[in-house]
Structure formats: C-alpha cells, structure tokens
Amino acid sequence: DSGVTQTPKHLITATGQRVTLRCSPRSGDLSVYWYQQSLDQGLQFLIQYYNGEERAKGNILERFSAQQFPDLHSELNLSSLELGDSALYFCASSDRGPPYTFGSGTRLTVV
C-alpha cells in the first residue's frame, strides 16, 4: 500500500457520460498530480494541485477538470466521454516536489 488511495478501481461507462475519479494523497502530502496512461501514449501528466490551488497543467483536455478540497483529497472530472478516453488514470502525491508516490489507479473503460 503506497498510502495514495484511488477510487473506484474500475469504471465502465458509455460515451457522452461524465465520471468522477477520487484520490486521497499520502498523509502530509500537499501536492496531488493526475496522470493518464494509455497504451499508445504512455504516462501523460494532466494537472497538479498544491494545497487547494492549481499549480500546473499538462496535456489535459478541456472536457476534463479537477479540484483539490480543503482536506486535500482531489477529484478528476471527465465529461462528454469518448472511446479514446479509455485509459488508466493515476494520482500521485508529494510534499512539495519530487519524488512522487503513485496510487494504484482507476481503469476507465468507455463503451
């Protein structure tokens, strides 16, 4: 157990739908990072939050958004889902900078 908790582990949904993925960082970590892993693209950085504020954006689509709450857990919202959004979504946390500890991921399947 890495200390980073992600729910749900698996999610199957239809195209056009909206889902929310949840991440609880390791105790004491203030930063949360979201990554997408697909077979052809590898691990791609989506977005970072630090103590409730957005700090950096990577290759995140406009249909996707995230937030970090006062208790430091984070949610990644994916809307208007397309088949190509099927992937593993990982959350990682750290105190400030590297290294980063990853959760076990959410496997999203869009049908």
Place this chain on the structure above:
Amino acid sequence: QKEVEQDPGPLSVPEGAIVSLNCTYSNSAFQYFMWYRQYSRKGPELLMYTYSSGNKEDGRFTAQVDKSSKYISLFIRDSQPSDSATYLCAMSVYSGGGADGLTFGKGTHLIIQP
C-alpha cells in the same frame, strides 16, 4: 523529437544477469531523475531517485545520471524473475514553487528468464 526517449523492448535476459536500462532526454532543464517499476498496469512504484550527476546505489539497483550527455541508466544486479516488469524513467524540472509534473519515457518491458 520526444523529450524523453526509452527503448520499449522487450528486453529478455537470463536470471542472474546484469540488466542495463537507459533513457535519453533533450530538455537540459530537467533536474530530478527517477526510475519507476510497474507491474501489469498497476501503479508505478518508485525505485530510485537522483538529483545530481553521478551514481546512486540501493541494494541491487544502481542509478546513473550523466547530465552532460543527457543520459540516465538503471542497472539491476543479480536479476530475478520477480524483476520482470516495465521500467519507466521519469524526470522533472522543479521550480521551487511546487509547480511541475513528471515527464515519463514510454517504459522498457523487462523479462527475466528463470
């Protein structure tokens, strides 16, 4: 040219061999270098973390960074079948303000044959 290049393999070696995994990168601003191990699409597990050029050893693992050549390596000694996994190199620019994300290589699929 991708920022981080890593041979996807598969790399197959016999048990007990020394394994060498490598990544090259193009962004000279990268300061932090990590190696992660990932089993069957599980969460990446941090193996090694280095900041400066040079070698860092931890048990059977040695990480090597050559910033002048923009080249990093991970060596695994006395390889075991349980080392069979995908190895991902990752690197980042740390601004000090907490604003950064990791750039990953595509990963090398390693197979240790018993």
